[in-house]
Each structure stands twice: as C-alpha cells, then as structure tokens.
Amino acid sequence: MKRRFLAAAFALVLTFPAHAQTPADPSAPGRLNAFLYREMPATEAFKVSPLDDSRENRRIAVAFERALERAGRKLDRAAAPLTLTFATEVAQVGRPGPQGTLGIVEASRDDARVRLNLFSTGEDSIAGGPRRADGAPASVRYTLTATLEDARGGRLWQANATLLGTPGDEQAAYAAMARAIAEEIGKTVRQRTFRIE
Numbered sequence: 365m366k367r368r369f370l371a372a373a374f375a376l377v378l379t380f381p382a383h384a385q386t387p388a389d390p391s392a393p394g395r396l397n398a399f400l401y402r403e404m405p406a407t408e409a410f411k412v413s414p415l416d417d418s419r420e421n422r423r424i425a426v427a428f429e430r431a432l433e434r435a436g437r438k439l440d441r442a443a444a445p446l447t448l449t450f451a452t453e454v455a456q457v458g459r460p461g462p463q464g465t466l467g468i469v470e471a472s473r474d475d476a477r478v479r480l481n482l483f484s485t486g487e488d489s490i491a492g493g494p495r496r497a498d499g500a501p502a503s504v505r506y507t508l509t510a511t512l513e514d515a516r517g518g519r520l521w522q523a524n525a526t527l528l529g530t531p532g533d534e535q536a537a538y539a540a541m542a543r544a545i546a547e548e549i550g551k552t553v554r555q556r557t558f559r560i561e
Contacts, residue, residue, distance in 0.1 A: 392557040398523035409440035415451045427539040431546035445515045453507040508541040
C-alpha cells in the first residue's frame with residue numbers, strides 16, 4: 365500500500381511541471397514576469413543597450429526603442445540616465461520525434477556520393493533544423509531578459525519574457541516580447557500572457 369502511494373505521488377510530481385509549463389491559451393504563448401526593485405523616475409529618458417552587439421540584437425534594440433516610444437517613454441541614446449540592457453536565449457523544448465537525417469552518404473569501393481538537405485519543409489534540413497514526426501518544426505523557447513539600471517549602475521527593474529514557437533518565429537517573437545516588456549516597464553508583473561501580433 366505504501367509503495368503504491370509513493371509511486372502515485374512520484375508520478376504526480378513528474379507530470380506537474382509539464383502541465384505548469386504548458387500555456388493555458390495557445391493563441392497567447394508568451395509569458396512575462398517582472399520585478400520592481402526601486403521606484404524609478406517616471407519622466408527620465410532611456411537608452412537601450414544589448415549585452416551582445418550582434419546584428420539580431422541590434423534589431424531587437426530597435427524594436428525596444430519603438431515599443432518604448434509607443435509606451436510614452438523618452439529616448440536619448442547619448443545621455444539618458446536610465447539604461448535598458450537585454451540578453452536573449454533560444455532553447456529547443458519538447459520531443460522532436462524520431463531521429464531524423466540531414467542527408468545520405470553512399471559509398472562503394474570506386475565511388476562516393478553525399479546528398480545533404482539544405483532546406484526542406486518536410487524533412488530535417490540544415491537551414492530548417494530538425495522536424496517532428498508530423499513534419500512540423502520542432503518547438504523552441506525564446507527568452508528575453510531585460511534589466512533597467514540608473515546612471516550609477518544600480519538595478520531598478522528586471523523582466524523575463526518567454527515565448528514558445530518554431531525556429532522561424534525568432535524575429536517576430538522577440539519583437540512581441542519587446543512590446544510586452546515596454547508596456548510593463550517599472551511594474552511588478554506575474555505571469556502576464558501575450559501573443560505574437
């Protein structure tokens with residue numbers, strides 16, 4: 365009897381995190397959490413500074429600037445007293461299905477041939493990445509972490525946005541996360557949902 369109870373409790377513990385991470389509304393797959401450490405000035409100007417100056421992060425910085433302006437915030441790239449820094453992360457989630465292949469190698473004693481799938485919507489490919497058994501792209505979790513600091517480097521506010529999507533969603537996912545973060549800047553937020561528009 366005790367063993368059955370322990371087995372049932374263990375099964376419940378294993379299944380709970382999977383349900384907790386599944387979005388309640390598939391049309392709003394994004395989640396935002398934010399925490400206000402200290403009150404921030406309402407009228408101060410911002411500058412946006414990615415922690416990694418890659419081309420993709422420069423695009424996200426522009427999306428942040430546009431979202432901040434729409435939210436009524438002032439921008440000053442040269443002398444703003446508030447700096448919004450951010451970092452991104454992409455991780456594969458879920459089960460991509462059976463092991464696929466990126467191509468075929470055929471070799472004999474006198475001949476060798478290699479066929480690589482550079483791009484495909486129905487098979488694994490170098491550009492498209494791994495596919496699930498049903499032919500759909502594997503799921504990925506995009507994460508955008510933003511931190512607001514004052515001129516002395518003191519942390520005022522921090523937000524963490526995540527969004528489940530597919531490998532091709534990257535640009536739209538980060539733009540949606542930047543909008544959600546800009547709308548809630550300076551507030552404490554728990555589990556706000558948002559969608560790609």
